[in-house]
Structures are given as C-alpha cells and as structure tokens.
Amino acid sequence: MRNKQYFDGIAPKWDELRRGFFSEAVKERALAKAQLQQGKTAADIGAGTGFITEGLVEGGLHVLAIDQSLTMLQIMKHKFSNAFSVQYCMGDAERLPVRTEAVDYVFANMCLHHVEHPAAAIHEMVRILNFEGMLVITDLDKHNFEFLTQERTDRWMGFKRDDVHTWFAESGLNNITVDYVGERCLVQSDCTDDYADISIFIASGVK
Numbered sequence: 001m002r003n004k005q006y007f008d009g010i011a012p013k014w015d016e017l018r019r020g021f022f023s024e025a026v027k028e029r030a031l032a033k034a035q036l037q038q039g040k041t042a043a044d045i046g047a048g049t050g051f052i053t054e055g056l057v058e059g060g061l062h063v064l065a066i067d068q069s070l071t072m073l074q075i076m077k078h079k080f081s082n083a084f085s086v087q088y089c090m091g092d093a094e095r096l097p098v099r100t101e102a103v104d105y106v107f108a109n110m111c112l113h114h115v116e117h118p119a120a121a122i123h124e125m126v127r128i129l130n131f132e133g134m135l136v137i138t139d140l141d142k143h144n145f146e147f148l149t150q151e152r153t154d155r156w157m158g159f160k161r162d163d164v165h166t167w168f169a170e171s172g173l174n175n176i177t178v179d180y181v182g183e184r185c186l187v188q189s190d191c192t193d194d195y196a197d198i199s200i201f202i203a204s205g206v207k
C-alpha cells in the first residue's frame with residue numbers, strides 16, 4: 001500500500017526522476033534482446049509512465065501497459081494519446097489481469113524489486129506468454145543501499161542473478177540468460193550523503 005501511494009505521488013515527476021536514475025540504453029538493450037517483430041503483442045509490467053511501452057509502440061507492437069498505480073497509467077495515457085495500440089490496465093504483477101498465453105513478449109523494467117513475491121510475479125509473467133514467447137526483465141543487482149527501502153519504498157535490495165535464473169527456470173523458461181546490461185542505476189539519498197551506484201542486470205528466457 002505504501003508502495004502504491006509512493007508511486008501515485010511521484011507519478012507527475014517520474015520521467016524527470018527516471019532520467020537521473022538510469023539511461024535510455026537500458027530500454028534499448030531490453031528491446032534489442034527480444035528481437036521484436038512488428039504486429040506482435042507485448043505486455044509491459046510495472047509500466048509506470050511508459051518508458052518501455054514507448055519503445056514497443058515505436059516498434060509497431062500492440063501493448064498491454066500494466067501498473068498498480070492509476071496515476072502512472074493516466075500520465076502515460078495523456079503522453080501517448082495518439083497511440084491506439086496501447087491498452088492501459090490497472091493491476092498487480094502477482095495477479096495479472098491478462099488471460100493465459102495472450103502475449104508474445106513480456107517486459108518488466110525496475111518493477112521486480114517492488115513486488116512482494118518476485119518468484120510469483122515471474123510465474124505470472126510466464127503464464128501470460130505464448131509458447132515461444134520471451135520474457136525480458138531488467139532490474140537491480142543485489143546491493144546494500146538500505147535508504148532505498150525507506151525513501152523509495154523498494155521491497156528488495158536488488159537480486160542475486162543466480163536467484164533470478166532459478167525463478168526463470170522454475171517458471172518453465174528455456175534459453176535463460178542473466179547478464180550485466182552494461183548500465184548502472186544512480187540514486188542520491190534525499191536525507192543523507194548516501195549515493196547508490198548499482199549495476200543493472202538483464203534477464204531473458206523463452207517459453
């Protein structure tokens with residue numbers, strides 16, 4: 001609940017904040033990993049104001065943009081008012097409001113460290129994928145910057161890549177890779193001199 005209120009509150013400033021936290025290269029690498037095919041359908045989980053969704057629309061895909069925060073979705077809808085290929089859905093990553101085997105790709109950028117049960121969320125993402133569909137998750141490697149749990153409502157202080165690999169395998173994915181995406185997440189504490197500098201992983205797997 002605290003997490004949802006936080007994102008509702010910062011939604012109007014999210015694009016500006018995000019530009020300071022991590023670069024467009026994260027999106028470029030996530031989209032490149034999936035080798036997108038025009039006309040296919042993708043879900044963007046924890047879509048926020050549409051960082052990943054924007055790239056999917058530009059690539060000619062139909063997009064289900066899913067987020068727990070109605071305010072985030074409203075801001076995205078306003079930004080992409082001319083994009084008729086986006087469907088906006090309020091929902092929880094652990095109980096996705098999407099039927100089984102409905103999409104060809106699932107993306108989740110910086111959402112996993114906010115969910116209560118990451119393994120359950122991955123399982124849900126795999127459930128909505130078509131046979132041979134691809135899941136691509138970009139998120140934080142394990143870190144020890146505790147202020148992010150207080151100031152940014154992060155539930156998880158990043159993840160061990162081995163754990164992510166295990167959750168992908170347990171969800172039934174094949175051809176799993178979990179690597180450094182080549183970019184870092186940088187966050188200055190609002191209250192202290194703490195400055196988080198965290199590597200970002202990219203995980204992918206095929207159903």
Ligand SMILES: C[S@@+](CC[C@H](N)C(=O)[O-])C[C@H]1O[C@@H](n2cnc3c(N)ncnc32)[C@H](O)[C@@H]1O
Pocket residue numbers: 003004007018045046047048049050051052066067068069072091092093094108109110111114115116
């Ligand atoms: C750090 S923001 C990232 C937003 C976007 N993916 C981006 O890269 O700019 C995390 C987003 O995940 C959403 N979120 C957090 N927990 C969620 C959950 N359990 N289910 C759905 N969305 C969630 C938040 O509302 C927020 O919009």
